[in-house]
Amino acid sequence: MSRLDTHWFTEIHEGAGSAFSLRIRKKLVEEQTPYQRIEVFETTDFGNFMVIDGCTMVSARENFIYHEMMTHPVLYTHAAPKNVIVIGGGDCGTLREVLRHSEVASAVQVEIDERVTRLAEQYFPELCELNEDPRATLIFGDGIQWIKDAAPQSLDVVIIDSTDPIGPAEGLFSRSFYEDCRCALRPGGMIVQQSESPLLHLHILRDMHTSMRSAGYNDVKTLQFPQMIYPSGWWSATIARKGEEIAGLREADVAAKPFETKYYNADIHRAAFALPTFLQQALAQ
């Protein structure tokens, strides 16, 4: 049986009995912020790699799948996504994908921990390459409060790119937060939130559907994609829409998009919403 020596970072998935490891060349950063402990490693095969409170967050090699799937499905479903907010998302990879859309007039990122962004600027500069875009605003503060204070019907898309629903991110998975988002959204507006592993966290997905529906959205749908460094290697995002069904992929715009994607395309967009039978059954309950 193989044994991992000290040249490996390992995340044990508590409650799941599984673990994922990346081989590291060196530790670049370890710091405790007021919110969490952040580490950055240089890996042998995945480029730079950020860990928060012991949980894998982002690697240079495969973050493209997550960032593309947290942004393009909602932005190409909304007819005119003008005002977009990202809650969390401190590595700025989600913000970058949002800013690739020329329909977006303003993109605000509200990350609670400024150090995540400062370290991303240093160790993941490619994710931060559009931070200076004049349409972008970086705010370091409490996303829950920001949404509560937002003018009613002032937003088109809210992207909740948070850590797991424990610790600082817990309030981002609550009905009251979803209600505040709904108030801040224009009709037809959408929220999308990372919703954990379909295999390991079915109860979280189910609770999110229940909370989003009870917060008054007209439609709630989950999409799925691979995500190698997260528990089970299989991840999901859940979308809720105010006043309309989640439909209307702007297929011609996807075909003519003036930027490159490595994972996302119109076929993948449709395919991501196809759910396995066990997940359909769990979410129908």
Next chain:
Amino acid sequence: MSRLDTHWFTEIHEGAGSAFSLRIRKKLVEEQTPYQRIEVFETTDFGNFMVIDGCTMVSARENFIYHEMMTHPVLYTHAAPKNVIVIGGGDCGTLREVLRHSEVASAVQVEIDERVTRLAEQYFPELCELNEDPRATLIFGDGIQWIKDAAPQSLDVVIIDSTDPIGPAEGLFSRSFYEDCRCALRPGGMIVQQSESPLLHLHILRDMHTSMRSAGYNDVKTLQFPQMIYPSGWWSATIARKGEEIAGLREADVAAKPFETKYYNADIHRAAFALPTFLQQALAQ
């Protein structure tokens, strides 16, 4: 940083700089056969778990995805899959899914290592529950030779459920083997083969497409699905068809199927063929 103690099985993905671990309660079996070293563990969260030559093979909890995706997409695409052969597949999970199809008149499994099947009977009895079906034949021998000796145009579907393309399975990834399969297939017949991780093994996928095309098939397509215990948690299967395009999903039959699936359904069938842009580009080269 977490350290895994001796209560874990770890597979290091050589060349990828990653590793996957399951927490084990005890080792049930360790034996060296003429072909390979087989271990069976009882895990804390994934039920029984088989390992061959240090590589994860099958766990009770999540094998359903793999076995359903290696079988139902081809069997519901072929208009009348009467004669089916499984090469490898010694745990019998693929054979079980094949036998669920009432159109199948005979299903032959040719596994080189009888011990895999005998241990599966003991530790994964649910996978072997249809082994006594009168349509099933279990052969322990060389699948490459079996295909070479098969009567021309005697088969409808060949499912190659093998280990990685190193060691005993290497010949199953060669052009000459694909040509022998093509000879044994009736017109419209299909082969499907597990084709590794789209993220980590792109070169294998590309080589398979090249070899299958040069072996004279009319169409080659890859489908993808999550597979938690395999490297990257993301896996693929590649299909080649003789004399026809890979199309014609029997959707009404899927809707009316007299057996349960946990992962597969008609939406998933279509979705699995949607490929990420980077994979489309790699396979188009």
